[in-house]
Amino acid sequence: MSSVLIIGGGAAGMMAAIAAGYNGNEVHLFEKNDRLGKKIFITGKGRCNITNASSIENHFSNIIYNEKFLYSAYNNFSSEDICNMIESTGIETKIERGNRVFPLSDKSSDVIWALDKMMKDIGVNVHLKSEITKIENSNNKVILIDKHNNKFAGDKCIVATGGMSYETTGSTGDGYKFAEKMGHTVSKTYPSLVPFNIKEEMCKQLQGLSLKNIKLTITDEKGKVYFQEQGEMLFTHFGISGPLVLSASCYICDKFKEHDFYAYIDLKPALDKETLDKRILKDFNENINKNFNNSLDKLLPKKMIEPIIELCNIDPYKKVNEITKEEREILVENIKNIPLTISGTRGFNEAIITRGGISVKDINPKTMESKIVPNMYFVGEVLDLDAKTGGYNLQIAWSTGYLAGSSIY
């Protein structure tokens, strides 16, 4: 039996505490906030997308970098395991579109309650309002020092301090500093799963408009495609957001120094240019005596009509029967290719996750123990691991947290 000190009462830290506790260890968990799971509380818009009920292969295809590092962790503790564990406390779960798992109640607080209950049942000692500022390693012991200079000694330490996004939740990058000081490599961090600022004023005009079934393409200044997918997006006062945009950010969030990026929106991905032209002609024929700006109601969302006409540079009051073939071509082009200039991301405060972190090369994938400092373990988002939306990021926290905790006897 060991005494285990865990820094961070988020998803990874609580899971590590439960697993270490089940093994009969004496577990102390230190959380700087006055409550546990502050970030879990805001996940999935307050509903907590706990995991994704799909194969390990599917999880790996949604993890951006270093997925191979997670083989042992996922084989040891899968998405099914986290669901079974939470359900064992009486909290039921449900599976929604895209295999996303949520608590049946739609309340993230139920997930926190379940984890807290399991920790209480096995006697984990939780220290709230306990911000660790220093870690010392001496004589096979780990000593944690909090900001009031209290000292806690243990045999093993699990760092589960999370990344740097939404810092009001307590994730302020402390783990990176601890790891770096001990000689670990920490790769540069970037906000990811994050909305984009857009240069064009058009977004302000369109703010609040949500688009479904559109195609978003992201390219650099040379036209190289970094992302192309269909789905939902949203215009905001600063630019663009929504599921597609967040996913796109994974592919370019760390490349803004080297490239300029552009977003292209295809409002009608199901129609090729020729078919779309036929469709427009049909609408025009039905509105033959109307002004151009009154002829697009069936084709485009109302808010979109004015900006598209501006992009086409066609007189909005021109009669439909006077629109030329060339002008129709310009209209088709703009409906299928709205060009936007991405001026950057919204930063850590609006990022779902952090790209970068402690290099997985310094961590033993079979236990999560540091290869550099014995008795030190690192789990969750503090590691250089990140995934797309869909429950994949929390699964990284559950699996790595569980593996570390269950590796300690």
Ligand SMILES: Cc1cc2nc3c(=O)[nH]c(=O)nc-3n(C[C@H](O)[C@H](O)[C@H](O)COP(=O)(O)OP(=O)(O)OC[C@H]3O[C@@H](n4cnc5c(N)ncnc54)[C@H](O)[C@@H]3O)c2cc1C
């Ligand atoms: C708005 C939002 C929505 C999200 N929705 C989802 C979703 O639905 N599904 C999904 O899979 N992922 C989601 N994520 C991502 C997911 O929440 C994180 O990947 C996950 O919480 C990481 O868990 P963690 O335990 O590693 O870190 P965190 O949850 O960040 O926990 C770290 C904890 O450590 C504490 N801490 C930090 N430093 C110290 C210190 N020095 N001393 C003591 N305590 C310290 C912090 O206060 C914090 O409680 C979302 C993220 C955000 C921001």
